[in-house]
Amino acid sequence: MRFLPLLASAIAGLVALPHAANAGPKAEKVLAEAVDTVIRPGYDRFEAASGMLEKAMKDLCASPSAEHKAAAETAFGDAVKAWGGIEFLRSGPALEKNRFERVLYYPDRKGIALKQVQAILSKKDESATTAEGLAGKSVGVQSLTALEFVLYGTGNEVLATEKDGHRCRFGAAIATNVHGVAGELAAAWNAPDGIAASWKKPGPENPVFRTDGEAVTELVGTMVHGLEMVREQRIEAFFSGTGADQPANPKLAILWRSGKTWDVLGANLQGMSDLWKKAHMETMLKDDQRSIASSIGFVLKSLTRETPKINPDIAAALASPEETAKIDFLLLNTKDAITRISDDYGAALGIGAGFSFSDGD
Amino acid sequence: MTATPLFDRRTFLKASGLAFLAGLTPRGLAAMERADALFASAYRDPEGRFGIATLTEKGDLVDRALLPDRAHGLAYNAATDQIAAFARRPGTYMMILSRRGFSSPVVIKAEDGRHFYGHGCFSPDGKRLFACENDFDAGRGIVGVYDATDAFRRIGEWETHGVGPHDLSISDDGRHLIVANGGIETHPDFGRTKLNLDRMQPSLVLLDAVDGGLVEKHPLPAHLSQLSTRHVDTDGKGRIWFACQYEGARDDRPPLAGSFAPGEDIRFLVLPDEITEALGLYVGAIAINRHEGLVGLASPKGGMAVTVEAATGKVIATTSVKDAAGIAPAPTGFAVSSYAGRFREKTLDLTFDQHIAALSPSHL
Numbered sequence: 001m002r003f004l005p006l007l008a009s010a011i012a013g014l015v016a017l018p019h020a021a022n023a024g025p026k027a028e029k030v031l032a033e034a035v036d037t038v039i040r041p042g043y044d045r046f047e048a049a050s051g052m053l054e055k056a057m058k059d060l061c062a063s064p065s066a067e068h069k070a071a072a073e074t075a076f077g078d079a080v081k082a083w084g085g086i087e088f089l090r091s092g093p094a095l096e097k098n099r100f101e102r103v104l105y106y107p108d109r110k111g112i113a114l115k116q117v118q119a120i121l122s123k124k125d126e127s128a129t130t131a132e133g134l135a136g137k138s139v140g141v142q143s144l145t146a147l148e149f150v151l152y153g154t155g156n157e158v159l160a161t162e163k164d165g166h167r168c169r170f171g172a173a174i175a176t177n178v179h180g181v182a183g184e185l186a187a188a189w190n191a192p193d194g195i196a197a198s199w200k201k202p203g204p205e206n207p208v209f210r211t212d213g214e215a216v217t218e219l220v221g222t223m224v225h226g227l228e229m230v231r232e233q234r235i236e237a238f239f240s241g242t243g244a245d246q247p248a249n250p251k252l253a254i255l256w257r258s259g260k261t262w263d264v265l266g267a268n269l270q271g272m273s274d275l276w277k278k279a280h281m282e283t284m285l286k287d288d289q290r291s292i293a294s295s296i297g298f299v300l301k302s303l304t305r306e307t308p309k310i311n312p313d314i315a316a317a318l319a320s321p322e323e324t325a326k327i328d329f330l331l332l333n334t335k336d337a338i339t340r341i342s343d344d345y346g347a348a349l350g351i352g353a354g355f356s357f358s359d360g361d
Numbered sequence: 362m363t364a365t366p367l368f369d370r371r372t373f374l375k376a377s378g379l380a381f382l383a384g385l386t387p388r389g390l391a392a393m394e395r396a397d398a399l400f401a402s403a404y405r406d407p408e409g410r411f412g413i414a415t416l417t418e419k420g421d422l423v424d425r426a427l428l429p430d431r432a433h434g435l436a437y438n439a440a441t442d443q444i445a446a447f448a449r450r451p452g453t454y455m456m457i458l459s460r461r462g463f464s465s466p467v468v469i470k471a472e473d474g475r476h477f478y479g480h481g482c483f484s485p486d487g488k489r490l491f492a493c494e495n496d497f498d499a500g501r502g503i504v505g506v507y508d509a510t511d512a513f514r515r516i517g518e519w520e521t522h523g524v525g526p527h528d529l530s531i532s533d534d535g536r537h538l539i540v541a542n543g544g545i546e547t548h549p550d551f552g553r554t555k556l557n558l559d560r561m562q563p564s565l566v567l568l569d570a571v572d573g574g575l576v577e578k579h580p581l582p583a584h585l586s587q588l589s590t591r592h593v594d595t596d597g598k599g600r601i602w603f604a605c606q607y608e609g610a611r612d613d614r615p616p617l618a619g620s621f622a623p624g625e626d627i628r629f630l631v632l633p634d635e636i637t638e639a640l641g642l643y644v645g646a647i648a649i650n651r652h653e654g655l656v657g658l659a660s661p662k663g664g665m666a667v668t669v670e671a672a673t674g675k676v677i678a679t680t681s682v683k684d685a686a687g688i689a690p691a692p693t694g695f696a697v698s699s700y701a702g703r704f705r706e707k708t709l710d711l712t713f714d715q716h717i718a719a720l721s722p723s724h725l
Contacts, residue, residue, distance in 0.1 A: 090551075096559045107550050110498075207610035210641070214611075214662070228552055339409075361433060361449060361479060361527070361591075361645070361715055 026284050027212040032200045034219060034279035040189050040196060042086030042271065047186040049075070049082035050179040057147075057172040061164050069160040072171075073151055073258075079178070080104075080144060080260050084267025085274070088226030091218065092195045092208075093188035098139050099181050104264075105143040106254050107237055113140025117149050121167055129169035131176040145255070147174040152258045216284065217351045219275075224342045226272050230265055231334035238314065241331050242324055250314040259312035265330075266307030273300040285348055292344045299337045306330055392421035397692050399423065401444055402704070403432035403714040413446055413458065415720065418691050420707030429454055429468060433479030434528070435718040438509065440487030444718065447492060450527075451476040451549045455492060457513055460720075467513050474498055475505065475518075476549055480528045480592075480716075483509065484570065485535040491570075493526040493540070494518070497548045502526035504538060504568065519573025523564045524557070528592040531570055532599060537623065538568040539601050543589040544581075545608070558608050563590045565603055567623060579627050588615050592644070596671055597651040599623065604647035604658055617644050618658060618669075630656075630674050632667075639663045639679070645715050650690035657695035659688040661715075666697045687717035 056075035060068040083103055094100045108114055116138055120128045127133040134142050150156065150171035159168050189196050198208035202215045209215040238252040253261045275281070282293030310317055310326045317323035393399070396417035404414050404425070411432060414425040433449035442460045453471040471477055474496060481492035490507040502521035507513045523542025530539045544563030546556045563586070567576040581588055587609035594602050602620045607613065614637050616629035632640075641662030648657045649671070656669040661684045668678040684700035691705070698704045698713040 090554045095555065098556075109550070205612055207612050210611055210638070214641070225552060225554075233550060233552055343409075 027216050028200065028202075030279050030281055030284055031202075031212070031215050031219065034275060034281075035189075035196045035199050037278040038271070038275045039086065039089060039199075040186075042082075042089075043182070043186040043189050046079070046082040046086055047179070047182040049079040050175065050182040053079040053147075054172065054175040054179045057168070057175040060159060061168040061172050064160055064163055064165070064168070066160045069151075072159075076144070076147060076151055076258070077260055077263060079175075080255065080258075080264050081267040083144065084264040085271040087264075087268055088229065088272050088275075089222055090225065090229075091222065093185050097184075099185060101139045102142050102181050103144060103178055105140045105145050107233075107252065108140060108145065109252070113138065113146065114149065116141045117146045117153075120170060121150075121155065124166040125170075126166070129166065129173050131173050131180060134173045134177050142174060142177050144174075144178060147171055147178070148255055148258050148260075150174065213351065216349060219279075219281070220341065220346050220349070220351060223272055223275065223281075224338055224346075226268065227334050227338045227341070230268050231331060231338070234265055234268070235327065235330060235334075239318060239324070239327050242321075242328050248318045248324075250318050253314045256314045259314075261314055262307040262310050262312055266304060269300070269303045269307065273304050276300055281345075285345070289348045292340065292348055296337065296340050296345060299333055299340060303330060303333050303337065306333075389423045392417050393423045395419075396421070396423070398696075399720040400689055400696055400704075401435050401437065401718045401720055402687055402698055402716065403428070403435060403446055404711040405431065405714075406711055413444060414709075414711060414713075415460075416704050418696060418705060420703075420705040420709070422709060426458055426466075428456055431714070432456070433714055434481070434716045436480075436482045436490065437718045437720050438483040438487045438490075440483075440485070441509070443483075443487075443509075444720075445481060445483070445490055445492075447479050447481050448477045449714070450478045450553070451495065451497075451547060452479070453477065455481065457490070457509075469507065469513050469515070472505070472515065472518075475503065478525070478527050481505075482529050482531045482538075484531060485533065489570075491529055491531070491538060493521070493529045495525070495547070500524060500546055500548075502540070502542055504529065504540065504573065506573070517573070519568060520575075521568070522566050522575055522578055524562065525589075527589075530593045530595060530601075532595065532623075536570055537576055538570045538573075539593050539595070540566040540568060541590045541593050541603055542566060543591050543606075544586070545589055555608070558587065561586050561589065561608065563588060563605075565590050565593070565601070565621070565627065577623065579621065581627075585615060592647045594647050594649045596620075596649045596654075596656075600671075602647060602649060602656055602671075604644035606644065607642035611642065613642070614638070615642065617642065618647065618656070620671075630669065632669075632676065636667060636676055636679065639665050640667065645686065646688045646717075648688045648690050648695055648717075648719075650695060652690075653693070655690075655694070657688045657690070657697075659685040659697055661685050661700060666695065668694065686713045686715050689717035689719045 053075040056072040060072045188194055198206050202209035202212050239248045240246040255261050306329055311323050398418040401413055401415045405411050412425050412427045415423040428446055431449050432446035434447050436445040443457055445457045447455045453476050455469050457467045475494045478493035483490050488510050490509050492505040494503040494505045496503050502523050504519045506517040508516045521540045521542055525543040525545040526540050527543040528541045542564045544561035563581045565579040569576055589606045590603050591606050592604045600620050600622045604618045607615045614634050619627050619629040621627045640660040643660050643662040644658045645661050646659045654671045656671050658667045664683045666680045666682050666685050670677050682697050682699055686700050687698040689696045696705050698717055700712050702709045702711050
């Protein structure tokens with residue numbers, strides 16, 4: 001066993017960090033702004049967009065046409081982007097009743113959900129054409145990824161011609177189901193005494209957060225884990241970087257079939273950038289720590305500017321060194337953002353964020 | 362009270378051999394020679410590297426070794442003087458280091474479809490290593506069984522009869538594995554997201570350590586379904602102590618620890634409400650000081666370490682430790698570490714992970 005030379009400082013008291021609770025009134029303001037300017041509007045937007053999607057699918061079924069099919073695809077893209085803008089929040093109501101999987105089931109590494117969707121279509125399973133019937137089935141056939149196959153997968157042409165066809169009604173049922181989940185999420189966050197109040201007013205009787213420090217830790221953890229999701233669970237799922245051992249696989253990219261991979265990933269990044277900016281998270285830093293904030297803001301902005309530049313045809317993008325360089329940029333800079341938020345920002349707030357977030361181990 | 366050394370310095374020096382001592386710096390050697398007890402903990406250094414540090418009961422750093430990635434819990438094999446470090450969930454490696462320096466480190470990659478949960482233990486004879494693992498597509502807990510006499514070849518796996526097995530220990534006689542099924546479902550596709558907080562089924566399970574057969578299962582009562590049983594330790598009489606992390610409403614007052622003897626029902630430790638609140642409904646690590654009959658609990662959320670008299674359940678001390686991480690039995694009381702680098706009396710330029718292993722030929 002080769003041990004390293006001793007390097008550690010053994011001076012007691014050398015590391016003396018402020019506690020997040022010391023952020024005080026600034027923390028409560030940040031939490032309130034996070035709820036009121038990002039989280040609640042995010043779920044409201046998703047509720048509205050999924051409502052439009054449900055309507056567009058029903059219109060398509062009732063009056064099939066190329067125009068209505070295009071409208072449904074547009075509504076699908078809008079719903080995907082709306083969800084992407086708030087998907088990073090994996091706590092509270094989104095975690096209950098499998099909601100986030102029922103909205104966007106991904107990944108489907110073994111193609112099980114795809115086979116289930118294809119089976120519903122080939123057998124013309126009527127039980128999958130109502131939201132109620134669908135709710136009893138696997139979450140893999142209930143979400144936007146299932147609807148993506150309906151709209152863009154093999155045989156989708158029938159949607160523009162067949163009135164009240166099985167495929168369209170299955171798609172409409174998915175849209176209705178997703179809209180229902182969106183409504184539950186929006187309602188939960190808009191309830192006067194619900195989770196929003198818990199986020200905004202930590203205290204002794206609060207069922208979610210006892211102190212500002214706990215709430216701020218959750219907020220910072222949300223940013224870090226959201227960026228980890230984009231980097232490790234979404235991008236690295238199909239491309240681990242130039243020179244990586246793991247071969248690239250375009251068909252593992254989220255929403256590759258509809259060409260909306262970068263739309264949803266861009267929305268994920270934009271959502272977190274919005275959280276950083278609109279909640280004014282930098283205000284919890286002391287004046288002499290503000291360079292940490294400007295670095296984070298710069299990296300987040302760079303990331304959100306990059307995704308629209310990448311070819312949405314993932315197979316073509318992965319075959320082009322110019323395009324893969326852009327994805328490398330995302331991998332590099334999401335890692336940088338994670339480190340800056342986790343280590344620099346978290347440590348400046350004194351929440352030990354860089355290491356653990358006390359998230360259950 | 363007279364301290365009983367956890368660690369016999371002369372035995373260790375004799376056993377360690379010149380190969381190990383030659384790798385020590387003079388400062389580390391001096392620290393070790395003064396030590397009554399040695400500990401190990403996983404860490405991250407300021408450069409972002411991960412490793413294992415060994416420290417004295419005073420918090421002096423003796424040595425350290427690099428690891429491939431972040432580790433969480435450690436297991437010590439007193440028979441061979443090896444330390445196993447387990448990747449933090451959902452990590453996919455464990456690394457076994459020989460402190461004697463007689464063998465190269467062994468890195469074991471998780472089987473396809475499995476990841477480690479961050480904890481494991483050696484059999485008392487040191488011939489087997491057991492690791493908590495996740496069969497994530499099936500959503501079932503697994504104990505991976507490894508042959509420590511054959512380069513840690515994986516020789517089997519046993520069901521833990523629960524979801525999310527976190528900590529794992531073994532009875533002193535080597536007959537029973539003790540599994541804390543935390544009840545929380547995770548999947549690497551979703552990172553560390555807890556997927557089933559609204560339908561958890563935590564439990565404590567005893568398995569036959571020879572064939573993996575189920576000996577006992579103690580599901581938590583329905584009203585405590587969100588009380589994740591996370592960590593275990595055993596006292597000198599074979600009683601199993603466990604510590605929990607609550608996933609329910611923050612203003613509830615659930616029990617956070619308890620104990621049982623094989624064949625008996627679970628008994629929860631009744632802590633005063635103010636202690637439960639101060640712990641943040643969350644115990645990150647538990648340890649037993651057998652010599653003194655004490656139970657130690659540490660909470661990073663509450664920034665507190667609590668000492669309880671095992672026989673009576675009475676709280677006899679509380680200590681404020683910001684970001685309290687690991688806890689382990691010390692010659693007197695407990696050694697407590699922190700994310701901010703505190704280890705007992707010292708603060709080091711390292712960030713300690715959640716657990717401390719006591720390196721001793723036999724635990725108190």
